[in-house]
Amino acid sequence: MAKRGENRKTTRDDGTTYDRGPGWPSITALTLAMAVTAVFFNNCSNEFLLRNASDEASLAGLSVCEAEQAKVFYSSIHPFTSNKCASCHVPTGPAGASSAGFADKDKRAAFNAFLLPGFEKFKAYSLNPGHVNGITGPENLAAMDRVEVAWVAAGNSVGCKDAGDSGEFRTKLVDKPIGATTGTAKVIQFNLDNDSDRQGEFGGATFEISIAQNTPVGGAVTYYITRPNVKTAAQGMEVKAISVYINGQKYIEGTTFLGIDRYVPAATTNLILSNATVLKQMPAGVSPNDTIAVSFNHLRLADPPPVTEPTPTPTPPATPLNGALLYANACAGCHGSLAASTKRGRTAQQILTARMTVPSMMDNAAVQALSAAEIGAIADALR
Numbered sequence: 001m002a003k004r005g006e007n008r009k010t011t012r013d014d015g016t017t018y019d020r021g022p023g024w025p026s027i028t029a030l031t032l033a034m035a036v037t038a039v040f041f042n043n044c045s046n047e048f049l050l051r052n053a054s055d056e057a058s059l060a061g062l063s064v065c066e067a068e069q070a071k072v073f074y075s076s077i078h079p080f081t082s083n084k085c086a087s088c089h090v091p092t093g094p095a096g097a098s099s100a101g102f103a104d105k106d107k108r109a110a111f112n113a114f115l116l117p118g119f120e121k122f123k124a125y126s127l128n129p130g131h132v133n134g135i136t137g138p139e140n141l142a143a144m145d146r147v148e149v150a151w152v153a154a155g156n157s158v159g160c161k162d163a164g165d166s167g168e169f170r171t172k173l174v175d176k177p178i179g180a181t182t183g184t185a186k187v188i189q190f191n192l193d194n195d196s197d198r199q200g201e202f203g204g205a206t207f208e209i210s211i212a213q214n215t216p217v218g219g220a221v222t223y224y225i226t227r228p229n230v231k232t233a234a235q236g237m238e239v240k241a242i243s244v245y246i247n248g249q250k251y252i253e254g255t256t257f258l259g260i261d262r263y264v265p266a267a268t269t270n271l272i273l274s275n276a277t278v279l280k281q282m283p284a285g286v287s288p289n290d291t292i293a294v295s296f297n298h299l300r301l302a303d304p305p306p307v308t309e310p311t312p313t314p315t316p317p318a319t320p321l322n323g324a325l326l327y328a329n330a331c332a333g334c335h336g337s338l339a340a341s342t343k344r345g346r347t348a349q350q351i352l353t354a355r356m357t358v359p360s361m362m363d364n365a366a367v368q369a370l371s372a373a374e375i376g377a378i379a380d381a382l383r
């Protein structure tokens with residue numbers, strides 16, 4: 001059993017292990033958490049299903065992978081943040097003004113805000129009594145363990161793992177030394193033609209990603225990986241679902257670049273493909289020999305997707321003017337019913353002259369609003 005302050009490893013179904021972040025739990029807390037978790041899992045088969053139509057609606061426009069994550073966020077993370085963090089993490093609160101509005105009432109806005117710090121940082125803060133004593137701390141361990149299971153499952157779901165995968169256009173880039181320094185982001189550049197497993201297929205395009213290192217309060221030293229972008233040359237490229245590898249190990253705790261699905265036009269030099277931050281905790285510390293690589297589920301030169309012509313809105317067929325009706329509305333009040341009108345046989349020109357000269361017609365809004373064509377139709381009805 002891990003001691004307080006150590007980082008703990010957890011084994012997944014597939015036998016790989018992952019770090020569970022800064023080790024806050026005391027043995028009692030951990031044991032308690034396990035007991036509570038066991039109870040939850042007895043009846044959780046549809047625990048992460050969405051509960052209402054407005055949740056479904058707020059998935060609109062997300063990639064398949066982001067939608068998987070959003071479902072977990074809506075069903076279990078947002079209730080937690082609304083309950084515990086909303087005094088500060090809303091757009092008008094002390095923590096929400098910049099990026100951390102993940103307790104916003106609007107779930108979709110909250111989800112977008114959540115992706116910026118990302119799951120790992122959210123979890124680390126939640127378990128850290130040094131953040132807001134009494135609100136964050138080991139008492140949240142059971143809740144964090146529960147949502148982590150769901151979050152990792154979303155990341156491993158077909159929608160995320162195989163997002164955009166077209167088989168033959170998968171690409172893995174070589175490992176590059178990181179050499180990041182604290183605070184300042186370093187840009188790592190890959191020449192796709194030379195640094196990939198599909199050499200020479202990318203027409204001179206390059207890929208860049210930024211990485212910095214930082215040590216959050218109470219957490220392990222962490223790589224902050226941001227701003228993935230492709231610089232294209234003479235031809236555009238299709239770019240889908242990017243995974244990050246640190247020291248050869250695929251990062252799967254968070255899945256934040258897997259939602260990318262873009263066409264990058266020719267001669268693009270500064271198109272950031274995702275605003276998310278991937279946080280890779282390094283419990284054993286960082287080394288100058290650490291490396292970063294990425295893979296794409298789909299990367300290839302391609303012509304721009306055909307622009308679908310907007311279907312022209314059909315012009316409504318012109319409804320023939322109804323002179324009798326227009327007369328009834330605008331004239332009958334003063335000149336009697338159409339059949340008995342004192343103005344039978346008047347021409348359009350006479351009517352136009354009358355409305356410019358007869359004071360009571362000049363003051364009448366309905367008369368003044370008539371178009372020339374409508375007056376023509378009235379004249380026809382008066383014939």
Ligand code: HEC
Pocket residue numbers: 081084085086087088089094095099100116117121122123125126131132135136
């Ligand atoms: C009393 C106000 C307050 C409460 C309550 C609070 N926080 Fe915070 N939190 C802040 C402030 C202020 C910041 C920004 C400064 C910092 O990073 O510490 C912040 C920052 C964070 C960040 C980093 C955000 C980023 O963009 O990097 C996370 C994650 C976080 N809080 C998690 C939580 C969680 C989870 C809860 C609820 C369980 C919570 N906080 C409750 C005030 C609060």
Ligand code: HEC
Pocket residue numbers: 327330331332333334335342343346350351354358360361364367370378
């Ligand atoms: C607010 C009352 C009012 C309304 C509404 C009104 N009129 Fe008149 N109109 C008058 C008055 C008053 C005269 C002057 C006395 C007369 O000729 O009956 C007049 C005069 C006319 C004249 C010139 C005199 C003539 O007999 O040739 C025409 C033509 C006429 N109206 C047509 C219309 C038509 C068509 C409408 C509807 C588009 C209309 N008016 C709406 C009050 C009105």
